[in-house]
Amino acid sequence: MSRRTARLLWLIVALGLLARVTAWWFKGGFHYPDEIFQQVEPANYLRTGLAWLPWEFVRGVRSWVLPGIYAGLLEILSWVGVTGLSAFRLLTLHNAVVSIVMVPAGYRIGVALWPQGDPDAENAGLSVAAFTALLPTLVYYTPHTLIGTPCMVALSWGYAHWLEARRSDEPDPHSLLLCGLFFGVAGALRFTCGLHILVPLADLLLRYRSRALKPLLAGAALPVAIVGLVDLLTWGAPFHSTVEHLRYNFFEHGASDHGTSPWSYYAADSIWSRLGPLAGLTLLVALACWRRTWLLWLTLLLPTVLLSLEPHKEDRFLMYNWPLLAGTLGLGWWMLVRWLKGRAPALGPIVALVILLAMLGSNLEGTSTLPWTQRRGMFQAQAFVGKQDDATGLLYHERRHMNGGYLVLEKTVPQVQFKRGLLANPLYNYAALLGQGSDAQRLRRMGWSEVSRFDEIVVLRRPN
């Protein structure tokens, strides 16, 4: 790597960090309840014994590995006096900052896909790194405690080692070992990540036959063994959570209980709408270098098609597409830069830069429709009530998984969904309800007073 490339890569890393911190700053609440009740609330339970845990932790559909890691991080934060909502905010910042390691992986993906020895290889790498650093939808998913967030980071390094490994005629055990390690981490944390490694694995096995198998398996052994061991210790059988996850989602079709979407959802919403008003142009650029990026396309298209066949669909299930799209966009855009430079040496790079900014802006517009601050007001209301010395119970709006849980409340008192019948118990002396809702109006008429307000949520206190 030349000195110029190294400097530019550091600059891109800095910009990526700035983008992630900015995304974190504007983010509040959750993207989906799972990032609370499948991750940080169980972590809070491990650390304090205080939590509300959902049915997945009765049946054993989830591994305790990530909650264990989050419990460790919460513990470290508690050593410096940070707990509750502030700790949750810092966990999401932690994830956003850690995800910056995807940028050098993006660089290596770009270099690996460019012809070896070509003087432009480093520029292609920088281009992919830039998209990995700045692509708004990718950045959106980084300040979250979704299982997919660490998987996305691991997958991007797995892709880098895969593409580096396949450049040589003979299998490179070191690259294959690391490829197995990172794919192993992603697959072990979330089994369905496996769909995003089908093409790389098939490619390596077709290319090197059984010679690739040993280093790949050796690399994957450690993360897979850790998940298996933790499942054995917590659920009584190795890979219990993986088996139950599969059974529930694919054999019992339990995921459909959480809503169904048309088959076209992923193509139309998760990709096209997310790319924004310039989706057509963006896809054209992404396809511009298809001869070099066809493996990335296959890697993202296969899971997209397979998951489109499942009735239950969510944007986050395909978050792993975004580092791959960053790869296709990076190489496509660099092709465009070269082409424009050849046609108009002075104006070409400026036009290319305008196109880059337009694509990023368009994607930002598409990403702005994702839930950036979902339940933020409720999280803040819970944290507020938790800090009140006289709070003995909280009635909140909506179902019990639609809030920040006990991690945010930080108090060993009941917090339950508002029901009129519960008002007879003076233990529930605080309520966090929709300010304009009929329940809040009723309580106001009963003499409850408004003590605070967060977004659409009003905090009411029972009269003495």
Next chain:
Amino acid sequence: MRRLETGAGRLAKLALAAYATVLAAAVAVVLLRSPHPITPAYEATAGCSPRDLAHYCRGVRARVSSYHVFANHQPIYAIDGRGSRDLLEKWVSGPQDRAPWIELLFPEPVDFSSVRLTHAGQVERAEYTMRSYRLSCGDGDELRATSRVEGNEASRAEHALSCLQVDRLRIELDIEPGTGRDVVRLYEIEVVP
């Protein structure tokens, strides 16, 4: 340039090793700790609950070995002074807890003569009423009195326990796996002066 790359790589490895070490230590601390949830310390309200010294409005705190986190049966329900018939409003121990206990911590030393327990049999199935348990009171680590209950059938049971100037009451309950008493279901604890 190569030296710069090597330096950055070495720094990254060092940072990763330091991060992993601190994180592993923190996870170990969490796993070695046995957390026991405790209700908040409320300021005692004057004239509150003269017939029941266990009420949270007197500043009493309830500490438990565990509570049922899947159904949110919080320990404060056992000291809220309500003979509730709501199935939620009871303390239930965690399903994995093989030796459940609840401890009431008084804000200042108290004298009492008996303890009244409202078991789940009062509201739900009779088999949910706990049959055997041990009551004890003390001042700090010093045990002052103890009473063992065996074969209890009463869903609302009163047990004599004479305690003078104690700051805590502890109830250790014997669960019976495979029966209705596989977890503790306790609606109310009253401490009678």
